[in-house]
Amino acid sequence: MGEVVNVLVAFAVIVFVFRWATSGKDSSADGQSPAAILGFRPKTVTQEQVDAIRAMFPDIPADNIRYDLLRTGSVQLTSNKILERGFLPAPPPPYYRVYPRAIPNDPQQQAAQNANQAAAPASTASSSKTSENLITRFHLEDRLSTSGDSTASEPEHKWEEDPSKRQAMLRERKARMVLAARERMLAQQKQQATTS
Missing domain, CATH: 1.20.5 (Single alpha-helices involved in coiled-coils or other helix-helix interfaces)
Known part of the structure; x- marks a missing residue:
């Protein structure tokens, strides 16, 4: 005993x-822990995780990606959030007490990043110019004629083990979303034209 x-x-x-x-x-x-400052227990985030999402979505600021990864701990969940919303919210001020901002080398790059953060919640289908920019930005000009067929039967997506397959799958999913949004916008414009 x-x-x-x-x-x-x-x-x-x-x-x-x-x-x-x-x-x-x-x-x-x-003297405070990151969990006390942020209000949640942060998950472990590697630079490779941030870089993987940054490669798929170069317009999303790295701080927004890191903050969401600290909350979710999953590249897949963060990628799905970006695909569903089109943006990630900016981290709150306490985040910068724990993870200070990197000083940018290029002031124009910082100005562009601030403009992206301010414009992120805005709707991407608000005007025809915006949709044309998305079509050209994602190089979808050749798929405009077949966009009705491609968005109608979207296959079920499963998470691939190979990073290159995941990236290709997410790129295809993003293209389908852009084309579907364009179709909805054109149908809406057509309906408005017939009613007026």
């Missing part, structure tokens, strides 16, 4: 020492 008590006491001491030793790593300069 005495040996069991000794083992339990030793185990409790080891757990206490481990927690004490690792608690210093999570604390920031002002």
Whole structure:
């Protein structure tokens, strides 16, 4: 019986020492943990995860991607959010206390990034010029005539193990979404023209 008590006491001491030793790593300069500052327990995010999403969606700022990955911990969930919404919300000010902004080398790049953050929630199908820009931006000019067929029967998507297949799948899904949005906008314009 005495040996069991000794083992339990030793185990409790080891757990206490481990927690004490690792608690210093999570604390920031002002003594608060990132979880206390952000309001949630952040997941581990690697630069490769941020770069993978950045390669698929170069217009989304890296801070927005990192903040969403800290919340979800999943490249797939973050990619799906971008595909569904078209943007990721900017991180709140406390995020920058834990993860300071990188100072950009190019002031024009910073101005473009700020403009993208401000314009992100705006609807992408608000005018014909915007839809033409999306068509040319994603190089979908050759698919305009077949866009009705391609969006009608969208296959079910499953997560691929190979990163290149995932990227191709997400690119195709994005193209289908752009073409479907264009069709809806043209139908809406046609309906407005017939009513007026």
